[in-house]
Amino acid sequence: MSINVDELIGKVEKRLYIGGEWVEGSARGSLEVENPATGEVLATMASASSEDALKALDAADRVQREWGRTAPRERAEILRRGFELVAERAEEFATLMTLEMGKPLVEARGEVRYANEFLRWFSEETVRHYGRYSQVPEGTLRMITTHKPVGPSLLITPWNFPLAMATRKIGPAIAAGCTMIVKPAQLTPLTMHYFVQTMIEAGVPGGVLNLVTSKSASGISTPLLADRRLRKLSFTGSTAVGKQLLADAAPNVLRTSMELGGNAPLIVFEDADLDVAVDGAVDAKMRNIGEACTAANRILVQEPVAEEFGRRLAEKLGAMTVGNGLDGDTQVGPLIQSTAVDNVEELVNDAVSGGAEVLTGGARIEGAGHFYAPTVLVDVARDSRVAREEIFGPVAPVITFTDEEDAWRLANATEYGLASYVFSSDLSRLFRASDKLEFGLVGFNSGVISNAGAPFGGVKHSGLGREGGAEGIAEYTYTQYVGVRDPYAK
Structure with missing residues (x-):
C-alpha cells in the first residue's frame, strides 16, 4: 500500500x-x-x-x-x-x-x-x-x-x-x-x-x-x-x-x-544455544533502534563462550542496513534527536577509554539526520558508564561473568528493575532466575516478551x-x- x-x-x-x-x-x-x-x-x-x-x-x-x-x-x-x-x-x-x-x-x-x-x-x-x-x-x-x-x-x-x-x-x-x-x-x-x-x-x-x-x-x-x-x-x-x-x-x-x-541485563550461559542467544540479543538490543526501556542494556556472557558470542553478535549488527526508516531495506533508523547521538557517543568513548574494544561500529554517521552505527563492545569494564546508564541507542556492551551466582549478582547491581533476559538450555535455571532476578519482566530464551495479555512493569527505580x-x-x-x-x- x-x-x-x-x-x-x-x-x-x-x-x-x-x-x-x-x-x-x-x-x-x-x-x-x-x-x-x-x-x-x-x-x-x-x-x-x-x-x-x-x-x-x-x-x-x-x-x-x-x-x-x-x-x-x-x-x-x-x-x-x-x-x-x-x-x-x-x-x-x-x-x-x-x-x-x-x-x-x-x-x-x-x-x-x-x-x-x-x-x-x-x-x-x-x-x-x-x-x-x-x-x-x-x-x-x-x-x-x-x-x-x-x-x-x-x-x-x-x-x-x-x-x-x-x-x-x-x-x-x-x-x-x-x-x-x-x-x-x-x-x-x-x-x-x-x-x-x-x-x-x-x-x-x-x-x-x-x-x-x-x-x-x-x-x-x-x-x-x-x-x-x-x-x-x-x-x-x-x-x-x-x-x-x-x-x-x-x-x-x-x-x-x-x-x-531500565538497565536490562541479557545473560548468556555457556550451555545456551548460541544461535538462539545471538538472535535473541539482536531482538532485545536493536528493537526500536535500542531506544526502548526494555532494550538489553548489558549483555552478560559466561567466560567460556564470550569471545565467540561477541564475534557472532558483531557480525549480525555490522551487517545491518542503516538509513531512513521509510526505505524498504532499512533495519536501523535514526535516533530521535542530536542530543541522543551525543549521549551514545559519550558512553562509547568512556567505555573505550576504560579498555573496551570496538568490534563493529563505534561512531556517529555524518550527514543529515541523527544516525549512530550499530555497535558491539567487548572487554567492557563492569563499572563503566555504559554498564550503569541507560544507553537508548544501538550499542551492545558485552561483559563477562564467571558462574551463576556471579551472573545474578552482576545483573541485580543496578537501581533499575524492568526487563531481564536469560539464555540457557537448563530449564531448572529458569526457576532460579525467577527467584534471583530483581526485575518485573524475565525473558527465557526469548528477546521479545511484551504482550497485551501479560502484565508489563518494573520494580525498584x-x-x-x-x-x-x-x-x-x-x-x-x-x-x-x-x-x-x-x-x-x-
Missing part, C-alpha cells in the same frame, strides 16, 4: 481536543515536529497552556459520573470499533511513526499490530472485570466487592512507542470507565493526534478523551496534579521525571502508575504498577466492599 506522506500529514488534526471539540491552543507559539532522518519539519501543532489543561480537566470531570455508569458492553464495543479502525489504517499509523520517530517501517508495522492488541484485549476485559460475593468467616455478613473507576486520569506518554503507549493507557481507562486527559510527547504527537481522531470515530463521547499536546510538560502536569478532581496519573518516561511527578502527586494522594527507566494483562484494568479502578447483614446470622 502506497501512502502519500503529504496527504497523510494533512489528515492529522493539529489542534487540541477538549470537551468534544478541536480547539486552538492558548500557549504562546506552536510546536514543530521534525523528521529525525532528515531534519525536515513535518508539521506545526497547537501547544496547550495550563489554562487549556484545566479546561480539559473541567470537561473530564463533568462527564465522569455519566461515563462511569455506561454499560460495560458499550465501552467494550467502542474499543472493538477502535481496534477495527486501527487495523484498517495500519499503514497510515506505521508511516506516521516512522516519519516522526524514525523507526524502520517494518518495525512500525509491528508496533501497530502490538498496539492494537491492547484495544482488542481491553475490549474483552471490559465485561470480565469481576467482583466477588461471599460470606465473611464469622457468618455475620454477606460480602460484596465491586470495582469502580478511579476517576479523571492524566496519561503522559513517551516518544519512542507513540501508538503502543497510547493504546496501553487509553484502552484500560476506557474499559474501566475513567475519563482522561492525554499529554503526548512533544517529539512525536502526530500518531497520538491521529489515534484520538480514530477513537472519536469509534464512538468515544465528548469529554471522555481530551488531548493536550504542549511544548511545556510541567505546564500541563503541575496544575492538573494540584487539582483535587484529578484521581489518577499514568506516566511512561525517565526515572528522574517520574520521581518529580510522584512528588507532585503526593499531596493529593493520587493513584499512580509509573513505567520508568523502574516504576510502580502494571500495564496490560488482567492487571492493566485494575490500575484504573478501586475496590469497594459492601457488608450486608446476613439474614441467617444469630
Whole structure:
C-alpha cells in the first residue's frame, strides 16, 4: 500500500481536543515536529497552556459520573470499533511513526499490530472485570466487592512507542470507565493526534478523551496534579521525571502508575544455544533502534563462550542496513534527536577509554539526520558508564561473568528493575532466575516478551504498577466492599 506522506500529514488534526471539540491552543507559539532522518519539519501543532489543561480537566470531570455508569458492553464495543479502525489504517499509523520517530517501517508495522492488541484485549476485559460475593468467616455478613473507576486520569506518554503507549493507557481507562486527559510527547504527537481522531470515530463521547499536546510538560502536569478532581496519573518516561511527578502527586494522594527507566541485563550461559542467544540479543538490543526501556542494556556472557558470542553478535549488527526508516531495506533508523547521538557517543568513548574494544561500529554517521552505527563492545569494564546508564541507542556492551551466582549478582547491581533476559538450555535455571532476578519482566530464551495479555512493569527505580494483562484494568479502578447483614446470622 502506497501512502502519500503529504496527504497523510494533512489528515492529522493539529489542534487540541477538549470537551468534544478541536480547539486552538492558548500557549504562546506552536510546536514543530521534525523528521529525525532528515531534519525536515513535518508539521506545526497547537501547544496547550495550563489554562487549556484545566479546561480539559473541567470537561473530564463533568462527564465522569455519566461515563462511569455506561454499560460495560458499550465501552467494550467502542474499543472493538477502535481496534477495527486501527487495523484498517495500519499503514497510515506505521508511516506516521516512522516519519516522526524514525523507526524502520517494518518495525512500525509491528508496533501497530502490538498496539492494537491492547484495544482488542481491553475490549474483552471490559465485561470480565469481576467482583466477588461471599460470606465473611464469622457468618455475620454477606460480602460484596465491586470495582469502580478511579476517576479523571492524566496519561503522559513517551516518544519512542507513540501508538503502543497510547493504546496501553487509553484502552484500560476506557474499559474501566475513567475519563482522561492525554499529554503526548512533544517529539512525536502526530500518531497520538491521529489515534484520538480514530477513537472519536469509534464512538468515544465528548469529554471522555481530551488531548493536550504542549511544548511545556510541567505546564500541563503541575496544575492538573494540584487539582483535587484529578484521581489518577499514568506516566511512561525517565526515572528522574517520574520521581518529580510522584512528588507532585503526593499531596493529593493520587493513584499512580509509573513505567520508568531500565538497565536490562541479557545473560548468556555457556550451555545456551548460541544461535538462539545471538538472535535473541539482536531482538532485545536493536528493537526500536535500542531506544526502548526494555532494550538489553548489558549483555552478560559466561567466560567460556564470550569471545565467540561477541564475534557472532558483531557480525549480525555490522551487517545491518542503516538509513531512513521509510526505505524498504532499512533495519536501523535514526535516533530521535542530536542530543541522543551525543549521549551514545559519550558512553562509547568512556567505555573505550576504560579498555573496551570496538568490534563493529563505534561512531556517529555524518550527514543529515541523527544516525549512530550499530555497535558491539567487548572487554567492557563492569563499572563503566555504559554498564550503569541507560544507553537508548544501538550499542551492545558485552561483559563477562564467571558462574551463576556471579551472573545474578552482576545483573541485580543496578537501581533499575524492568526487563531481564536469560539464555540457557537448563530449564531448572529458569526457576532460579525467577527467584534471583530483581526485575518485573524475565525473558527465557526469548528477546521479545511484551504482550497485551501479560502484565508489563518494573520494580525498584523502574516504576510502580502494571500495564496490560488482567492487571492493566485494575490500575484504573478501586475496590469497594459492601457488608450486608446476613439474614441467617444469630
